[in-house]
Amino acid sequence: MRSEAEVSQAIDTYADMVKQICILHLKNDADTEDIFQTVFLKYALRSAAFESAEHEKAWLIRVTLNACKDLLRSFFRSHTLPLEAAAELAAPETPFGNPVLEAVLRLPEKYRRVIYLHYYMGYSAPQIAQILGKNPNTVYTHLTRGREMLKEILGGDGDGT
Amino acid sequence: MEHEIRQAFASVHASEQLKARTRQRLHRYYARPAPAPRALLGPLCAAAACCLLCLGLVGWRLFFTVTSVISIDINPSLELSVNRFDRIIGVESYNPDGEALANGLQLLYKSYAQAVDEVLASETVTACLAGDGVLSIAVVETEPLQGEEILNYVTHCTASTPNAHCHSVQKEEADQAHELGLSYGRYALYIQICQHTDSLTPEQANQMSMRQLRDLLTELQQKAGDTLSDSADLEWEEESDGCSGSGPGQGSGGHHRHGQGG
Numbered sequence: 009m010r011s012e013a014e015v016s017q018a019i020d021t022y023a024d025m026v027k028q029i030c031i032l033h034l035k036n037d038a039d040t041e042d043i044f045q046t047v048f049l050k051y052a053l054r055s056a057a058f059e060s061a062e063h064e065k066a067w068l069i070r071v072t073l074n075a076c077k078d079l080l081r082s083f084f085r086s087h088t089l090p091l092e093a094a095a096e097l098a099a100p101e102t103p104f105g106n107p108v109l110e111a112v113l114r115l116p117e118k119y120r121r122v123i124y125l126h127y128y129m130g131y132s133a134p135q136i137a138q139i140l141g142k143n144p145n146t147v148y149t150h151l152t153r154g155r156e157m158l159k160e161i162l163g164g165d166g167d168g169t
Numbered sequence: 170m171e172h173e174i175r176q177a178f179a180s181v182h183a184s185e186q187l188k189a190r191t192r193q194r195l196h197r198y199y200a201r202p203a204p205a206p207r208a209l210l211g212p213l214c215a216a217a218a219c220c221l222l223c224l225g226l227v228g229w230r231l232f233f234t235v236t237s238v239i240s241i242d243i244n245p246s247l248e249l250s251v252n253r254f255d256r257i258i259g260v261e262s263y264n265p266d267g268e269a270l271a272n273g274l275q276l277l278y279k280s281y282a283q284a285v286d287e288v289l290a291s292e293t294v295t296a297c298l299a300g301d302g303v304l305s306i307a308v309v310e311t312e313p314l315q316g317e318e319i320l321n322y323v324t325h326c327t328a329s330t331p332n333a334h335c336h337s338v339q340k341e342e343a344d345q346a347h348e349l350g351l352s353y354g355r356y357a358l359y360i361q362i363c364q365h366t367d368s369l370t371p372e373q374a375n376q377m378s379m380r381q382l383r384d385l386l387t388e389l390q391q392k393a394g395d396t397l398s399d400s401a402d403l404e405w406e407e408e409s410d411g412c413s414g415s416g417p418g419q420g421s422g423g424h425h426r427h428g429q430g431g
Binding site: 012015016019021023026027028031037043044047049052106108109110119124125127128155158159162 | 170174175176177178179180181182183188189190191192194195196273309392393
């Protein structure tokens, strides 16, 4: 188990990244906070050392993605609707105030993830494939398809990569 | 687009309140008394249950495994099975008198010393002894140390009893006796009689008292011109030479006691 100081340091370093991955999947603050805390609790409980900072970062990404997926798959989540989401349904808005972010969040989940990991985190397709446990070709396909959809949503103003 | 996406996500930050609440929760987690890991509770309980079950089975097996048998023959023929804890775990009678004696006494789960005392003090046995009956106590030993201990005890108990014979025997010999439906003390005389006549069946031997069997043997031996070393007691070790190895074994013993190979 890691020391409280170590975990506090990790929160300072990776809090934004964990929050962003939560936002990609969950879209509400209550679930985000729950997953946020769960991820750092798992980090605290992990006793094995990380080989490098990159390894630590990739581990946190994977744990956060899995925690989000688990929550989305849970029975309670799939059969109930939080009040916030109900309010969103009643009056859809752009809670982040950023059209590009909103556009990314409108993409299917599989495209959202690769777009975030590639364009924001700077991972290559093979690296993303390793983190997500997928075939690199699948990642390439998702990247291409996600980019196309994003262009469509944003009005074809992308510059490509 | 890459730049716009980067800017879009860069605008998402974890608030200081969120970080603070997370630190508080972790602090509470670190401060709590360490409970037994929940994930381990199930397997631990299962393992404990298995251990208890195994212990129970082993204990049951240890308790109910016969380690020695005390065969008491006078007219009632009775065998007391003793476990490693010196307790009687089985009482078997080999004739109606033995059955009546066993039914009249509560011997199960008593110590062998208490059980032997009760049998020897019973009216049936004391009456037989008073009527010049011959008492034979054979200790069938599976555990040599315990067998020796029991033999010492029964020898001591019958030291002042005339016509009492105590000896130890090996389990293999006792098995042969049981195959014929005889207790060991009776079997020992039966096979000696069989050396002189084949007209006596095990069933008939079972119905005769030890005194009758002994008298019959003496008569047959006298007829055959055998010389008895002791007119009052039969020295079985001398007579067992012609029993094809199935009779009582050879060994040294005192007036009442006949050992099995030391």
